Amino acid sequence: EIVLTQSPGTLSLSPGERATLSCRASQSLSTSLAWYQQKPGQAPRLLIYGASSRATGIPDRFSGSGSGTDFTLTISRLEPEDFAVYYCQQYGSSPRTFGQGTKVEIK
Amino acid sequence: QVQLVESGGGLVKPGGSLRLSCAASGFTFSDYYMTWIRQAPGRGLEWVSYISGSSSSTNYADSVKGRFTISRDNAKNSVYLQMNSLRAEDTAVYYCARWAGGGYFAYWGQGTLVTVSS
Numbered sequence: 001e002i003v004l005t006q007s008p009g010t011l012s013l014s015p016g017e018r019a020t021l022s023c024r025a026s027q028s029l030s031t032s033l034a035w036y037q038q039k040p041g042q043a044p045r046l047l048i049y050g051a052s053s054r055a056t057g058i059p060d061r062f063s064g065s066g067s068g069t070d071f072t073l074t075i076s077r078l079e080p081e082d083f084a085v086y087y088c089q090q091y092g093s094s095p096r097t098f099g100q101g102t103k104v105e106i107k
Numbered sequence: 108q109v110q111l112v113e114s115g116g117g118l119v120k121p122g123g124s125l126r127l128s129c130a131a132s133g134f135t136f137s138d139y140y141m142t143w144i145r146q147a148p149g150r151g152l153e154w155v156s157y158i159s160g161s162s163s164s165t166n167y168a169d170s171v172k173g174r175f176t177i178s179r180d181n182a183k184n185s186v187y188l189q190m191n192s193l194r195a196e197d198t199a200v201y202y203c204a205r206w207a208g209g210g211y212f213a214y215w216g217q218g219t220l221v222t223v224s225s
Contacts, residue, residue: 034211091210
């Protein structure tokens with residue numbers, strides 16, 4: 001099973017700042033990685049698939065990069081609605097697995 | 108628009124059974140793999156099971172293999188999760204999701220809470 005390790009666990013930032021979230025895989029995924037955003041009491045929402053493709057309706061302040069074992073989600077300028085938990089998920093092999101999440105909180 | 112609505116959650120005793128349902132709309136249901144994903148309280152996400160559009164292929168996480176069964180009824184646009192021999196560690200919100208592009212999850216339901224407790 002592929003293990004995904006997200007860092008940091010918590011990111012404390014102010015609105016308008018840039019957020020950089022990391023996801024490292026225990027084996028190469030090529031670009032079979034997705035990112036999700038989850039707010040309290042809500043289902044996760046797909047942000048990025050294929051490591052760098054934005055899902056439908058996702059603002060362009062969200063961008064994904066990386067391949068192989070190292071991936072990054074960048075939020076260029078944090079909006080108030082972006083404070084949430086973010087998960088990466090690999091689909092390079094079965095079983096599909098998720099990282100443990102990074103919480104982006106208001107500083 | 109794509110909608111997924113789960114139902115069937117509730118409180119059940121250890122060793123008991125529960126059947127979750129997910130009603131889908133807004134897309135050609137039989138064209139898509141469907142999956143169940145769960146999230147224990149305050150914890151991360153865990154993939155549970157998937158089923159192909161024709162029901163010819165299914166797969167399960169090791170943690171539920173032999174206890175849970177996924178099925179679907181394409182005439183009713185619904186997918187199900189039969190959960191037997193439930194344990195306290197199965198307590199979670201269970202989400203139904205539509206599989207996309209080889210295994211990420213493009214659309215999610217709102218979830219249904221399963222609590223296993225005596």
